[in-house]
Amino acid sequence: MDVLQAGVGEFTVEDPDELRAFMRTEKRREMVDKVMPEAEAVRRYIKDGDYVSFDFSSFTRGPASLVREIIRQRRQNLWFAAKFTLMESTLLAASGCLRGIDVGFLGLGSLIGKAVEEGRIKVTEWTNGTLTLRHLAGAMGVPFLPSRNLLATDTLTYSGAKVVQDPFTRRPIALVPAVNPDVGLVHVHQCDIYGNARCFGPGVSPLETAMASKRTIISTEEIITTDDIRKEPSKTTIPYYLVDAVVYAPFGCLPGGAQGVYEMDTEHFLEYMAASGDEQKMVAYLDRYIHSVSCHEEFLEKRVGVTKLMDLKRQATIKEGYH
Amino acid sequence: MICQCARLMEDGKIVFIGYGMPQIAAILAQRLHAPRMVQMYEFGAVGPLPATPFVRFTMGGPRNCYKSLAWTNMNTIFAQAQLGMVDLGVLGATQIDQFGNVNSTMLGSDYTRPEKRFPGSGGANEVLTQCWRTVIVIMHERRRFVKKVDFVTSPGYLDGTPGARERAGLPRETGPWRVVTSKALYGFDEQSKRMSLLGVLRGVTEAEVLKEMEFAPLVGEKVEQLEPPTAEELRVLRHEIDPTRAIIGKAARA
Structure with a gap:
């Protein structure tokens, strides 16, 4: 297959056999209790320099507390x-956590744009769809998947995709490399202590993210029994052996919502939007909601409050489909 | 702009809806002339009938996904688009050129040091690549209608040569179909693939519209007069969809 064009963006691909070897030795087959505090999960499984992926969105079922x-x-x-x-890319970049971003959608607000303009954050261009397809390739243990997206654009030029002549139809097609994140973060509605997990409603790619990632940290609204899991297995989104840590985090999506459980906090998002274009306000935002509280529980207690929590729960009047 | 966009959404079609204004247009179309239109969202919702009033930022949440036909995920939705199931896509854009190439990534001549960086493709590249027809919604400003976009985020008719999209491997018979602004409506000439002025809003002159463009679009012999929002459209927008004017206020100011 001749390579007709190769994107110049930075990316890495795992050797599929190295990946298999990792899955063989590092992913536990036995059912062990994986519930741990968020601080321990992050300390144990996220290292400097890691590639981090998450599901689903800042507004809905995102792992915001992680x-x-x-x-x-x-x-x-x-x-x-x-x-x-x-919002996550902006928060991480403003906190000095990021070296680079694979861009489906860079994020809202001018601060993150400025960080790219000034070269402080590297980016590789993709699209929401092809970045998610890269996770599917990673989840399948193959080095790439073909796509008809990206073709004939500057997005492709600055991606890591390659255009080849498809050996079956002889037409140009884009190949996107697999991504196997060091860590995947997925917030779920329910799971048991081993990590058998349920996500309700539409979602970007919870299963692909958990399969592709070498380590998967799950945060959950609710911990249920394995008996409950076994009663309705068609509800299981992610099986336990893909999961490395379970963090019990009710309201863990805030300021986003968890479908059917609580609505997103629109007021908070407006406050965030104001901070997303202003360095001083962002420093104050990060301090108020992250650094000045020691954990998620303290965030809920001191920065959200019972009244707001009850109100956001009350607003979640649409329940059908989310259980 | 919302109403012009809504009027392009046909009943009985599968329509890919982007974040923000296209959502409002889709609800409006569905309430008025397109009750059997099937909305499709990149995160996996198929056929929702969004709850109103529309709440700002709602997309993957229960209010927007209300009464869906199916909840899937992103790989499934974009596969269905690639398969040829999506009739119409609706997109916002930062910049567009005379051949309908769309930029939502950056301004400037040097990619490594952009003058201004924007969010990037999101799902726009997939929409403009895969949907049978794509509507692009954009503010009517000279700096946005440029001869050549600084960065091709999503493919229009490329250099405008016949068969350019097909040669690149893009799906046959796809591409930008209409461009909607607050003042005008454009299509693309079948032969030259150049943008052509189809209509101007009642009360606005052709000259006023063309002045706000860096390139000269084709102008047909008969330029349609676009009707402003009807009383019925305004009633649905103001009373059912967006009583707090969180979104329609912004569109009106544009």
Whole structure:
């Protein structure tokens, strides 16, 4: 297959056999209790320089409390997969945690744009779809998947994709390299202590993210029994052996919402939007919501409050489909 | 702009909806002339009938995904688009050129040091690549209608030569179909693939529209007069969809 064009963006691909060897030895087959505090999960499984991916979005079922903990522990030189991301890339970049971003959608607000303009954050261009397809390739243990997206654009030029002549139809087609994140972060509605997990509603790619990632940290609204899991297995999104840590984090998506459980906190997002274009305000935002509280529980207690929590729960009147 | 966009959404079609204004246009179309339109979202919702009033930032949440036909995920949705199932896509853009190439990534001549960096493709590249037809919604400003975009985020008719998209491997018979602004409506000439002025809003002159463009679009013999929002459209927008004017206020100011 002749390579007709090769993108110049930075990326890495795992050797599929190295990946298999990792999955063979590092992913535990036995069911062991994986529940641990968020600080321990982040300390144990996220290192400086790691590639981090998350699911689903800042507004809905995102692992916001885990992202705040990464910032609290001041990880550095991370590379972040912004496949459907509005605020996390900005928070991580403003906190000095990031070296680079795979861009599906860079994020909202001018601060993150400025960080790229000034060369402080490296980016590789993708699209929401092709970045998610890279996770599927990673989840399948193959080095790439073909796509008809990206073709004939500058997005491709600055991506890591290659255009080849497809050996079957003889037409140009884009190949996107697999991504196997060092860590995947997924917030779920329910899981058991071993990590058998349920996500309700639409979502970007919870299963692909958990399969592709070498380590998967799950935060959950609710911990249920394995008996409950076994009663309705068609509800299981992610099986336990893909999961390395379970963090019990009710309201863990805030300021985003968890479908059917609580609505997003619109007021908070407006406050965030104001901070997302202003360095001073961002420093104050990070201090108020992350550094001045020691953990998610303290964030809920001191920065959100019972009244707001109850109100956001009350607003979640649409329940059908989310259980 | 919302109403012009909504009027392009046909009943009974599968329509790919982007974040923000296209969502409002889709609800409007569905309430008025397109009750059987199937909305499709990149994160996996198929056929929702969004709850109103529309709440700002809502997309993957329960209000926007209300009463869906199916909840899938991103790989499935973009596979279905690639398969040829999506009739129409609706996109926002930062910059567009005379051949409908769209930029939502950066301004400037040096990629490594952009003058201004924007969020990038999101799902725009997939939409403009895969949907049978794509509507691009953009503010009517001279700096946005440029001869050549600084960065091709999503493919239009490329250099405008016949068969350029197909040669590159893009799906046959796809590409930008309409460009909607607050003042005008454009299409693309079948032969030259150049943008052509189809209509101007009642009360706005052709000259006013063309002045706000860096390139001269083709102008047909008959330029349609676009009707401003009807009383019925305004009633649905103001009373059912967006009573707090969180979104329609912004579109009106543009």
